[in-house]
Amino acid sequence: MATGTPGSERAGPAAGPEDLAATWGGPGFVARTADHADEVAEGRLWRRCGYRSEVAPLREVLLSWPGRSIAEVDDPDAWLMLERPDLGALRDQADAVIAAFEDLGVAVHVDRPPDAPPNYLFMRDLAFVTPEGAVLARPAAAVRAGEERWMAAALAGLGIPIRCTLRGRATFEGADALWLDREHVLIGRGRRTNASGADAVAAVLADQGVVARVVDLPTGTQHLLGVVVLVDDDLAFGHGGRMTDAIAQALRDHGIRLEVVEPDEEVTARRSLNLVTVAPRRVVMPAGCPRTRARLERAGVEVHAVEVGEYVKAGGALGCLTGILRRD
DSSP states (O other): OSSSSGGGSSSSTTOOGGOOOOGTTTTTTTOOOOOOOHHHHHHSSSSOOSSSSSSSSSEEEEEEEEGGGGGGGOOGGGGTTOOOOOOOHHHHHHHHHHHHHHHHTTEEEEEETOOOTTTTGGGGGGGGEEEEEEEEEEEESSGGGTHHHHHHHHHHHHHOOOOOOEOOOOOGGGGEEEEETTTTTEEEEEEOOOEEEEEEHHHHHHTTEEEEEEEOOTTOOOGGGGGGEETTEEEEEEEETTTHHHHHHHHHTTOOEEEEEEEOHHHHOOOOOOOOOEEEEEEEESOOOOOHHHHHHHHEEEEEEEHHHHHHTTTTOHHHEEEEEEEO
16 A cells, blocks of 8 residues: 655655656756746736836826725824825825826726725835835834835735835835936935835845935935936936935936925925826926926926825825836
8 A cells, every 4th residue: 555645656766857746856847947027027927017217107006095094083293194184185186196197198006905094195105116026115103104014915916026025123115215217226314214224225226236325314304205306317306495415416426407496385385396207207296386387397397287285284295195116
């Protein structure tokens, strides 16, 4: 009577390689030889994802549907908000943002977790998606701890690989990483992304042949994205009240002309520069900012505006709420 593991009679010492079952490495075993990055780019095992430019044509984004927990916020400051948004109005604005992107040919994925916390609005903060997969954020604020779980589930549901999760006391938020060109990323180190977090992201990028340049952000800055926004390979606009010599020098070193915008009410209160570039010199920006819009248009930028005032109450705007999944 035969005993042992099924197939073991074909895997004993006397068996030659040609006699082995596939599960033991025999002739029927086909090795996986493709590189992970190639598998992602192919789009068969994983969803195609990632980007190496802040301005290349935008193909896919991830947004979060405003959850009912927002209506339960009783102390906005404790939730990093400026005011409590009106949930109904916020959902109307979410619909408008979705429509604006879709009208521009961008595929929009909307995550709708029923029990997400109030700040699970700002998807750019929660991941930085490279061509090999996502660097999952680890938010610095205690009140946002755990949001990365919902983001990880959303990315997994779309078939996007998680390239890295942070460990120890490292913190990182995706809005602190901006591509300068295909081989260089600028990382802002400050209240949201600490030194360990910046180092972890730099290591992931180094594995992909990309050099990270780390700059310190001034006190009172949320993210690097709030300081500078690229609208073309050679043109960026900067927040005059937040710009530093180090950030300006990094842009110059990569042939990017910087136009500094004075920190008027549009820039500071309406978050006019918190925008999304959907193609070179083509952007979606917050509505109600005519001076900033005119400045962009004088530079040859095509502007599409959408109202996001309720998001501003929650502490962010278009750039913050838009998770970038894929660009050409």
